[in-house]
Amino acid sequence: MTQQWNQQHVPDQTGRVAIVTGANTGLGFSTAQALAARGARVVLAVRDVAKGRAAAGRMGGDVQVTELDLTSLASVRSAAAELRENHPRIDLLVNNAGVMYTPRETTRDGFERQFGTNHLGHFALTGLLLDRLTPVEGSRVVTVSSVGHRIRAAIHFDDLQWERSYSRTGAYGQSKLANLLFTYELQRRLAPLGTTVAVAAHPGVASTELLRNSPAALQRLGNPVARRLAQSADMGALPTLRAATDPAVLGGQYYGPGGRGEVRGFPEVVTSSPQSYDLALQRRLWAVSEDLTGVEFPREIAVGTQYLAD
Template sequence: MTEKWTERDIPDQKGRVAVVTGANTGLGFETARALAERGATVVLAVRDVEKGKKAAARISGDVGVLALDLTSLESVRDAAAELHATHDSIDLLINNAGVMMPPKQTTRDGFELQFGTNHLGHFALTGLLLDLLLPVPGSRVVTVSSIAHRTGGAAIHFDDLQWDRSYDRTAAYAQSKLANLLFAYELQRRLAPRGTTVSVAAHPGLASTELVRDLPAAMRLIAPVIGPLVSQSAAGGALPSLRAATDPAVLGGQYYGPDGRSEFRGNPHVVSSSPQSYDGTLQQRLWTVSEDLTGVKFPEIQPALVEQVK
């Protein structure tokens, strides 16, 4: 076990602006709460504004609510426009929101729900907000992945990204979480020459959140029995994201997760991801496809001729 890192280790965040997606509940709420309590101005970017307002009322600090539906590229563009109108810069963008293993559904733009929400929505949001991050030294993009990216068969199915031929909810979730890492690493490669903004990834291990609502019936039945034995609280699950976002020692391209057995729970520290997540060719291919699907081109950054992130 490594030295324990807790919320008490978060440096003073006064003067910093943080945007946290999916911040009305679970990991996102705990992340937003901790940042606000340390002095950050925090924007809760949420699909349900009323739930967002209720969440904001439970947080001490400077907290605002922004309508953001990651299943709609129109909503993503509207949210980015609103942030440009209300903020001159952003210090932290935490791509936290997600869905896990729902029955087959599509976003408003016709993408498979998990790939569209967990990856494409955040890809587009990051690209549309990057100009607010780039001028800020020390700014960070934190993308939340999952240990599920390691599951057997996890891959980017370029021949059927939207699972039109057949649908496996577990494999589709794994694809979206692998995509999160490929994106985070490729973003860091492209940001490296600028030297102002870094891209970092994190995962919560197993945390008790509302994401379990869409698990297959068999998993929902055993979750109450197995969960307490291997999982941690939402506050504990938020610690890797918080460390990735605030620890001065963090380097671009790192991946933070719990240090316990199988990375299910524990103290947040640097962990490794699957070998294919470090595949530079795969990263670049997904980036190009994501630009084509979302219509979002990232400003002022080009791929760096450097070794692939490890």
């Protein structure tokens, strides 16, 4: 029988500092609200500060707001500097923000928008904050992926920015596959430290603002069948919350809905696509991401001491 893990299972978070990106609405809002309700000091890292403050006002608890635009590496660096100044220790970083099925656009740094926002922005933010996490026993980096990492998904190293041709679905799949490759590589590099773990999660199909750019079939949420298919944001946030707070979580795990096709249901450990576990892909993407963002991770995990025996 599926264990029905829900918000009531979130343990006391008093004394923990949690950063949640994209927490104005949807999954991020539900995640941040649940953490704040359990006593965490929560920072909403959001592009629109006014909306972030309004969201914080609806949550209650100890909630702060930091400006973060993941489409700009300058903004990522500025946000990281502010977070580092205000929080000498960070217990939890939730890389939640994302865009989905957008038209062909580029970030301020010239990256394809979905890859730049969903992966590169979070890669850079994690690297800039990691030394605030690694001294903290039990700290976690949780990155939100998607079932879309299986759909027309590959890392197009010969055309990462989709300059030759563009597919909304393919670009989204690439970015969500990148989230998993990053998580697994990060966990392997963190493992020798024994303090911080990297975990991934996905919401299944949740009715949030992300669906506004989806294909027509996914947009028809007014259809009774589609309404039954899509989970609420609160349900969709449960895998992230479990990955972030369940004491039994292990580094490198991936949480998603336990129902058929991982579309809906209560959170369980799930399995990602075979290519997401490809060590060569993980290592290559890491190196390319460091080069594109100019962000070097802390020295103790930069090389990955666990590779010395390879």
